[in-house]
Amino acid sequence: MRQLNVELGERSYPIYIGEGLLDEVSSYFVKHGISQKSPLMIITDEKVAPFYLEHLTERLSAGGFKVVSAIVASGEQSKSLANLELLVTKALEGGLDRKSAIVALGGGVVGDLAGFVAASYMRGVKFVQIPTTILAHDSSVGGKVAVNHPLAKNIIGAFHQPEFVLYDLKTLQSLPDREVKAGLSEVVKHGLIWDKEFVDWCIANAGAMVSKQPEALGYALYKGCGVKAQVVSEDEKESSLRAILNLGHTIGHALEAVAGYNELLHGEAISIGMIGSAKLGVRYGASEDLLRVTALALESCGLPTRIPAHYDTDAILAAMMHDKKFSEGTVVFVVPVEIGKVEIKPDVPIQWVREIIEELKQED
Ligand SMILES: NC(=O)c1ccc[n+]([C@@H]2O[C@H](COP(=O)([O-])OP(=O)(O)OC[C@H]3O[C@@H](n4cnc5c(N)ncnc54)[C@H](O)[C@@H]3O)[C@@H](O)[C@H]2O)c1
């Protein structure tokens, strides 16, 4: 079992990563002072529930906890105000009070939704994250929780840190291959912004990660969570440093929007976005090696590095303008300087971005 801590003063909390942690879940709940008198509510989705909900409920009940559970549909559309209301109804019917805890069992969707329920129910109750996707190594650390509005993603939310994060590597075995690769995109991102050695490790161990070898995944999640935890500790509310976590996301979000949020998974879109950022880095004077190593790391994990040719460049740029503040033909971008180091460039010429998008569509 590996452990690391997110240092946030009195809101600090640990992340536990290991195989079979769900078997001893009760001991973690006891250790962290989760109430055995007040009921707790597990929130999960319809794809995760058949694999792990019964086991988790049984282990917690055996440990003396009163358990209520709620299952939402799988997918981004579940991060809705309608679901918030449904879940609050469930919580009230289940007798949850101020001492109760909300437990997220699932990927980033369940984590963000359950976290927002925890942040708002009775003005905030305890929250525990049990992530079951690789991508959730990113979403379960840092305390950003939210639901979507039909006009904008993650626009109704809060900062609500969990009591602890329990990552049972066994749960990743049922994750579809495409979701594994998409999650690795954020793992590689954490290396690219912070830790060159970890990028080299990712390249050398990509095969082991893609084939879900627990030892490789355990180390990758430990390192990825570690980078995110360090960044978040230094800048919890994103006043400056935390913005570096957006590497690849300016182009990535625009691609997701143009793709209509179903053709490309988030991790796939930001993989392409990180290639775009590396190309920008080279334009600003970084060595060609930056681009080569970035591409190697992402391709080794089976991730896409090119924009599908049928995507319209103007539509991508328009989506970017919608997403970010533009001033006088420039845009704010996270740009790599070398592997493991990035800078925030406040004034990247849009013309450069347009040229890079065109290159990303044409390359073979
Ligand atoms: N809060 C943050 O800081 C933050 C950061 C990054 C992403 N996010 C959010 O995270 C969400 C994406 O997270 P995600 O990629 O984990 O998506 P997800 O939760 O939708 O999970 C992906 C898919 O895998 C299924 N699944 C989950 N675990 C499984 C398992 N163990 N076995 C089989 N199937 C499983 C889910 O049902 C879903 O179909 C987005 O809503 C995004 O906004 C939040």
Ligand SMILES: [Zn+2]
């Ligand atoms: Zn992301």
